[in-house]
Amino acid sequence: MGFLHNNIGYYLREVKTLVRRDISSNLLSVISLAFIFFILALVFSLGISSDFIISQIEDQAEISIYYTEDANMDDLIENLLSIPGVTDVIPVDEETAKEEMTQILGSESRIVDLFDHNPFSPYLDVTIQLESVEEISERASSLGGVELVRDNKEVLQKLQEISGIIRIFGFFILLSVSIATLVITSHLIRQGVYLNRDSIGTLKLLGAPDGFIYRPFLVNGMLTSLLAGLLSLIMTFFSTRYLYSQLSGSLPFIVLPGFSEHMSTLVIFTLSLSVILGIFGGLMGIKSTKPKNN
Template sequence: MRFSSFTYLVGQGLHNLRANRLMTFASMGVLTVCMLLIGAAYLLGVNVDAMVDYIGNQNETVVYMDLDASEEQLAAADAAIRSTAHVTGVTYVSPQDVLNIYSDMLKDYTNLQEAFANDNPFYPNYRVVVDSPDNIAAVRSELVNIDGVYQVNAPLDMANMFVSLQKVVSYASYTVVLILAIVSIVVINNTIKITVFNRRKEIGIMKLVGATNGFIRFPFFVEGVTSGLLSAAIASGVICGAYYALTRWYAENPSNLSQMLGGQLVPLTDVWYYIVAGFALLGFILCGIGTATSIRKHLNV
């Protein structure tokens, strides 16, 4: 295709946007609303997934060492724990540290420092943080085999609960996104068919005067792509702006519940490119390709 023909057809497509602005606004409105619903469902799923993951990662696995463990055993155990796969944090708590913690907790009732001044009954231990709840069982099985380890307390039941909850939330959120995407495809496809049907006489005249199928399709393709990308831009601006305002409000109005759930929502900087790229792709496929393929049956004159 020559450049002059290309620019002419692009111009025709843009002209058709203005000439048929009522149907253009209708299709853009439907697509924008569908994109907003998909974006809201996606952001909800991402944030719930992140909150469940945060809560699950707060559970520590406690490795108790033998009461008579030597300094060499403690040092070797420390190195072995830190080198264990999926371990992201290790904190050593000496028997004296444990005694100090319980002394502060029970200072209004008894003096543990005096009671255990000569015989500290608490075990030296390591507080271990695992990168994901679904790896706690595997980490525990390795920690129990370290020399000098007396006992390993791992929150396996709670970890399994969080893993199950995370899977349910993820599947539910992305199922909603998929359903909304399918609904969007059906609605937009029907809107495009109505638009093309209203212009079937125009297509027939162009065909009768000798225009090729590609020559007829291209302006419709330009028209569809432009309306789709405009819808994507509008939806991206609205959803990103609204989400930015929500994250600001959430951060500036902390509560006990929000602190328990991590204190903040997933930052906009971590998700905006998925939203923009997803909307642009959706607009291109639905409107651009959908419009070009919907006129196929009207080309047979």
């Protein structure tokens, strides 16, 4: 980026001239790239959220143990705590279980009120080390007084599978976005070079080096991609905020990353990618035109 420090005023004036000469192509390029970056940002956002949810489940790994009516609570808790990988055991009574389910159901919690009695059973909330979940579940099931052991292993495995699919899908989206950005930007630069071929020829006759002649086109490609990235972030901001509000209302048990931190990551990713792709697209466009102008 060191070339921007020299003759920056000249380069910006030239970029302004380039845009005025073909404003429709520049505008369509910005809009097209903005929607492309928007799709990429949404996929990237989904990947970040899925990884965060999985990490939260891993950090707060728990199993629920339901016991029989004749179980000795003190002995059962003591035996559970003696199992390697078990870090804590908290008894949960019927009312607390009902309150937890009410919070999970959110607006649908009125279903619980339809019952004449409390349909939930007391259980033991056991905090564990996730890597030991299978061994802990097996040993807990063999204890006297244990009726049922419920863990979130299958849920976590499904989430991990979904996260893997998102990563693969995101890679192909990133590849597609990169190719599309390079093609659109390079085409824009080629067209700009063609429209300004007389001015370029004059500068060459005057002995101007290629770097001085073509840098305004490179700056134009970078700024076009950067502006598209900014527009995509505006769309991403409102879309993400809407999704956050919907999920927090209908699925309150899903823990999402903080909105500000989430958007900061998206801003850094989108703007960095847009600048890099804009520069490379500009270089490709310039390189493809040089043989025609020599």
